[in-house]
Amino acid sequence: DSGVTQTPKHLITATGQRVTLRCSPRSGDLSVYWYQQSLDQGLQFLIQYYNGEERAKGNILERFSAQQFPDLHSELNLSSLELGDSALYFCASSAGGASGGQETQYFGPGTRLLVL
Amino acid sequence: AQKITQTQPGMFVQEKEAVTLDCTYDTSDPSYGLFWYKQPSSGEMIFLIYQGSYDQQNATEGRYSLNFQKARKSANLVISASQLGDSAMYFCAINVLGTDKLIFGTGTRLQVFP
Numbered sequence: 001d002s003g004v005t006q007t008p009k010h011l012i013t014a015t016g017q018r019v020t021l022r023c024s025p026r027s028g029d030l031s032v033y034w035y036q037q038s039l040d041q042g043l044q045f046l047i048q049y050y051n052g053e054e055r056a057k058g059n060i061l062e063r064f065s066a067q068q069f070p071d072l073h074s075e076l077n078l079s080s081l082e083l084g085d086s087a088l089y090f091c092a093s094s095a096g097g098a099s100g101g102q103e104t105q106y107f108g109p110g111t112r113l114l115v116l
Numbered sequence: 117a118q119k120i121t122q123t124q125p126g127m128f129v130q131e132k133e134a135v136t137l138d139c140t141y142d143t144s145d146p147s148y149g150l151f152w153y154k155q156p157s158s159g160e161m162i163f164l165i166y167q168g169s170y171d172q173q174n175a176t177e178g179r180y181s182l183n184f185q186k187a188r189k190s191a192n193l194v195i196s197a198s199q200l201g202d203s204a205m206y207f208c209a210i211n212v213l214g215t216d217k218l219i220f221g222t223g224t225r226l227q228v229f230p
Contacts, residue, residue: 002163033216033218042220042223043209043218043220044220045217045219048216050216056215056216056217058217090161094216096216102147102148102149102168102211104151104163105151107153107160107163108160109159109160110159110160
């Protein structure tokens with residue numbers, strides 16, 4: 001158990017809908033990362049938050065947004081869902097010291113999203 | 117830009133034997149970290165081992181060790197005394213100083229047979 005929790009584990013929804021994925025980092029970790037794993041794109045970095053502030057952005061679609069709350073949990077919002085958004089979404093956390101440190105990221109169990 | 121290449125889509129190994137999973141990377145930055153993760157069929161990503169670019173010695177964690185050859189830009193994972201529970205996808209990833217994101221390779225599926 002990595003100490004990172006994600007809910008829900010599975011999500012089935014329809015095209016055009018909006019969903020929210022939730023992540024709680026390991027105790028004491030300030031950085032939260034979101035990754036998407038799909039068959040065609042592999043594992044891709046979406047976005048990072050550090051202590052409530054956006055720190056880095058990757059290949060995140062405009063239909064997707066995220067935030068990190070004062071208690072450090074994070075939510076990833078996916079809207080106007082398309083079939084191609086079906087994927088495994090991971091949250092990871094790290095201690096999050098100085099930017100660019102080679103800190104280990106610990107991953108949650110993931111949320112498997114299926115868009116029908 | 118950074119890149120990770122894992123050229124072995126699949127590997128087979130007999131139980132109790134050692135196996136090496138290949139990983140090469142491409143970066144022009146002098147400071148970086150290399151990571152290996154295991155993804156069993158259940159889907160979670162499990163951190164295995166880390167190697168920093170300035171580390172003088174190869175990293176080891178239990179049955180996992182990293183064969184780090186900086187000049188060749190390779191960071192192969194060695195699993196000794198394979199167990200049936202080692203059957204999984206294995207991902208190599210790089211993190212470069214100045215950015216926190218991990219860049220992953222395409223993974224190697226390891227199958228351990230009795």
